[in-house]
Amino acid sequence: MAAVTDDFVKKCEVKQNEALGRFVVAQCNLRAGETVLLEQPIVVLPHMGDRRCSKCFKLTQSFCRKGTDIWKHYQEHAFAPLEASGVLRHLQTEADEDLVQGLLSILDVNAYEIRAPEAGGSMKGLYRRAALFAHSCIPNLVTAIDEERRIKVYANRFIAAGEILYICYTNVLLGTEERREILKVGKYFHCSCPRCQDPTELGTHMSSFICSHCSCPDGFIIRHAGDGHEFVSNMLERAKEEIFHAKDDIYRLELLLAKLSRLLHRNHYLMLDLKQNIASILRQILQNITHRPNRKVYERKIRLCQEILLVLKVVAPGISRLKAIALYELANTQAELARKQYSEQELSASDLQATLEQVEVMIRESLRMLLFEPLATPEGQLSRSLLRELKELQDDIKNIQESNDD
């Protein structure tokens, strides 16, 4: 039996209908950030093709599971009872491709992606209760999985008793057609959440094109899901390939952004993808003091973070990890630029103070969202270092104020 806290039993009710199958409803009002579930996985699986140690879950060249505690545990609690019951003998003759495929698809539909110990790696975990939450592209829950592979599910906004609890099975920064395709292929349903039904994607235009037939400065064509024009699909595929091949070449990415800005709305999900890639390369440039970046590099990163945040505020309302990180990136870059300008005497002490005070507001907002993350996650760790940065920032502001007063 998976280890769970009482939260789920007290705050949630499992219901069932034809459209969603089983789903979960709030039994009481829930505060933003309130935990509804903490649960250990019942099964953890490597990604297809990966070989991982069953004890430490690190990638391994050879299987090293035999003899570990988990091996003995499964031997005692799973293998031995199955063997004693005679089920295995039955499976050896009856288990066919359909059965195996069926079992794997049950795992795909219900399992959560777990970050593996090494950077960029991932595994899958099956959680008995967390698998019951329905999906929406504007969810009211956040999920976080810590280093012990325990899942925490919490409200991203106030939720009234009786509301259906939704997580997002896909990436909120994709366009409707892409999100729907992922859900259809991986989860076997057609999403008809309010965002999917709105061709403007809540006014963000994350799938819209620039209108080439008129000269209006803000003319664009809204793409209705399932439009299916071949030349549009081909054009998007080509753009995806070009983004892929540009890798982390910032000049190619900027050129591509300029080129695609004649075809795609500035908030189109491919434009956002490019903007995120460029912002992350700029972060590396700014972190490397030997680069001695000029003011334009800071300003470019600030602009990109602002543009990404404008979209995130709509598609990820309430508490959001993505929004918290983008806000922190923005705040951090603004503070660094202001300090640089002050040291080069381009900014007065009072202007520096005013900018740092704005930065403090942003860091507080970012922290407010990250504080709900479990400590044993990269975001939980970021929240702790943000607490330290906030303290240093406040000391800085105080010092500047005192020297201004003198």
Ligand SMILES: C[S@@+](CC[C@H](N)C(=O)[O-])C[C@H]1O[C@@H](n2cnc3c(N)ncnc32)[C@H](O)[C@@H]1O
């Ligand atoms: C992780 S399971 C959720 C629990 C599932 N409803 C059950 O009864 O076990 C995912 C499945 O739930 C259904 N589902 C979840 N969210 C849905 C939605 N927004 N619209 C339609 N079906 C949904 C789909 O069948 C999907 O494959």
